Amino acid sequence: MRRMLLTGILIVGIILAAGCITSEKRITPTGDTVNKLGTISFVGEGGGFYGINADDGNRYEPINLSDDLKVDGKRVAFTGMVQNIATTHMWGIPLEITHITAISAPLTETEKSVNINAIVKQTQIGTNVNWILVDDAGNQYTAENLPERFQVDGSRVFVSGTAKSLDGSKINLKIQDIQPQPPIPPSIPTGTNVVQNGTIMWIEMEGGFYGIIGDNGIDYLPLNLNSKFMVTNTRIRFEGTVVDTPTIYMWGLPVNLTRVVRV
DSSP states (O other): OHHHHHHHHHHHHHHHHHHHHHHSOOOOOTTOEEEEEEEEEEEOSTTOEEEEEETTSOEEEESSOOGGGOOTTOEEEEEEEEOOOOOSSOOSEEEEEEEEEEOOOOOOTTEEEEEEEEEEEEEEETTEEEEEEEETTOOEEEETTOOGGGOOTTOEEEEEEEEEESSSSOEEEEEEEEEEEOOOOOOOOTTOEEEEEEEEEEEOSTTOEEEEEETTSOEEEESSOOGGGOOTTOEEEEEEEEOOOOOSSOOSEEEEEEEEEEO
């Protein structure tokens, strides 16, 4: 009877011990490599330092985080090796980073990714010049970082980026990629004679070329523009014939000029 009682106590002890072991939080062993996503966080303890809050809930204290990544809230993908060292902060798992790169932050409820065809428009309030993008559905986006070479009023572009609604009517667009697109040409029959005033402009597409922005709102691609008129913002009056010919530029209405004068 005494032996049976001791055996029972021993079994219960083993079960309880096993329960205690499995309930303990797992600790990543020293030397293990981790490959995770997380957020850089400034921790205001012990004089302040930067740690990484991983998406899986673990906290890592990088011992070799570069200064350019010491930005509170920056999202990163990182790989590193767990270290068995004591730190003065006693905050997270010591980690020697072997690779780390910044990634885009997750979108908020007011943000969305967009891929749009749009027309570049210039707006001016007082002395402030702004650039907006109008997509094919008529939505207007304030371009936060429109590259200078795309700041051509009336040009068409394809844009990828993150759109953020400010107050339900204004939409800011942070551009991630932008490519030139050919404008939608007007329906003018081949052979039509054109007499118009316009402005010579340097167009930053396909290596660059000179086009004519007509006062009637039509873009013209002159196939035989004399070099003496190849000066941006030159005002001219021109005559020419609309032609049906493929060009490498995919911009404007191709015309053979018959007469050009400055105005």
